[in-house]
Amino acid sequence: MADTEVSAPPPVTAQEEEGHLTVLTRDLHVTYRVYEDRRPRMKDFLAGGLKRPSYREIHAVRGVDLEARSGEAIGVLGHNGSGKSTLMQAIAGLLPASKGEVYASSQPNLLGVSAALSKNSSGRRNIVLGGLALGLSREEIAARVDDTIEFTGLDDFIDLPIRTYSSGMRARLHFAIATMVEPEILLVDEALSVGDEEFKERSKKRIDRLRDQAGTVFIVSHSLGSIRDLCTRAIWLHKGLVREDGTPVEVVKSYKKYLKAIKEGGKSEGPGAAS
Structure with missing residues (x-):
């Protein structure tokens, strides 16, 4: 498997007035193996030793051609197993491409609902650790701590260990930490879906501010309302392929029509190994 390239994109042309690339x-492809979790049986030994674990290959992303520009907030939707999270990890350089290329103008910052936090440390301590990991000095972190805590809305819990937090509280904290700086490329994978309406509104303002600073945001969500409200563009990913790319209103309308047809037809696209 070839390593994913994360490097500077081709030069910007004069026609790219809507924002730089x-x-x-x-032609991005991501294929990986899923091995069976099966215990060896006695007859395997008697038959002449153990066989190598069997596996199946998951072709999670299939030839995706994508361009994203500064100032865009791009919603990524699709059913479970469509390759959304895999695509985000490939763009972030966390998964290797089996074929094709990935270019980025700076290192993408991937924020997921299951992103790692120090569970035994308090929310306040995690803000400090997260700020240091983002390259901020202790003085810069100290100047941003109060604003970050206010954004999370975790005043009564900020000095309690992370292990006592709900998934929504952890998501709020991690989003606040990730946006203490203004990354040029931010990938948000379902992290906004677990917040309440007040948090979503604060998140929208922060995403708008990031876009105003010529940033690019990808938002993976099953919440079609969030895609419509937060994004300037939407991509429908289906079985690893881009099925539609357009305005949020148009793409969400097409996707809802597809879901209705699936429901009326009694068919299910059940969840797959990739999401």
Whole structure:
């Protein structure tokens, strides 16, 4: 498997008035193996030793061509197993491409609902650790701590260990930490879906501010309302392929029509190994 390239995109042309190119994928494929979790049986030994574990290959992303520009907030939707999270991890350089190329103008910052936090440390301590990991000095972190805590809405819990937090509280904290700086490319994978309406409104303002600073945001969500409200563009991913790319209103309308047809037809696209 070839390593994913995360490097500077091709030069910007005069026609690219809507914003400079920040992310580019060319014929991107991501395939990985899922091994069976099966215990060896006595007859396997008697038959002449153990066989190698069997597996199946998951072709999670299939030839995706994508361009993203500064100032865009791009919603990514699709059913479970459509390759959304895999695509985000490939763009972030966390998964290797089996074929194709990925270019980014700077290192993408991937924020997921299951993102790692120090569970035994308090929310306040995690803000400090997260700020240091983002390259901020202790003085810069100290100047931003109060604003970050206010954004999370975790005043009564900020000095309690993370292990006592709900998934929504952890998501709020991690989003606040990730946006203490203004990354040029932010990938948000379902982290906004677990927040309440007040948090979503605060998140929208922060995403708008990031876009105003010529940033690019990808938002993976099953919440079609969030895609419509937060994004300037939407991509429908289906079985690893881009099925539609357009305005949020148009893409959400097409996707809802598809879901209705599936429901009326009695068919199910059941969840797959990739999401």
